[in-house]
Amino acid sequence: MLPCSPPLKELHDRNEDITDIKFAPMGSILAVASAERTIDLYGKWHVPNDPHSPHYDPTATNMVIQRIAVCRGHSSAVTHMDFSDDAFYLRCVCVRACVYLTSPENENYFFLFMM
Numbered sequence: 001m002l003p004c005s006p007p008l009k010e011l012h013d014r015n016e017d018i019t020d021i022k023f024a025p026m027g028s029i030l031a032v033a034s035a036e037r038t039i040d041l042y043g044k045w046h047v048p049n050d051p052h053s054p055h056y057d058p059t060a061t062n063m064v065i066q067r068i069a070v071c072r073g074h075s076s077a078v079t080h081m082d083f084s085d086d087a088f089y090l091r092c093v094c095v096r097a098c099v100y101l102t103s104p105e106n107e108n109y110f111f112l113f114m115m
Contacts (some may be wrong), residue, residue, distance in 0.1 A: 013040055013067060019079055024087035030065070031090055033078035039071040039092060 016035035023030055030042040044065045074094040081092035 011040075011042070011065070011067075014038070016077075019077055020081050022081055022083060024083045025085060026087060029068075029083075029087060031081055031083070033081050033092065035077040037072065037074040037077060037094070039078055039081065039090070040067055041069040041071065042066060043068045 011032075014032075014034045014036055018032055018034055020033040021030070028044060030044065032040045032042065034040070042065050044063055071090075074092070076095035078092050078094050081090055083090055
């Protein structure tokens with residue numbers, strides 16, 4: 001078994017199970033799908049240390065992870081999702097086999113088809 005490092009941050013925005021997690025191709029957006037029929041989108045940034053702090057280290061940065069959007073509108077739990085190569089679109093599928101397309105900047109879904 002490989003050793004695990006401690007978590008960078010714990011997020012508790014959902015009550016039901018997480019069903020899929022995907023990073024955008026460049027890694028700046030994290031999409032987290034849940035059984036609550038939602039997708040939470042998180043942004044991550046590296047923020048320099050405070051130069052006025054007695055523990056200032058100019059080579060170190062702090063990672064900030066913040067929820068930037070919540071996509072709602074699935075008719076059932078989200079099971080799979082994937083970003084487009086340019087990270088502009090997020091394709092997602094729910095339990096009822098409905099396929100949706102959305103943009104991380106836009107919380108609206110576009111219903112494509114039902115299998």
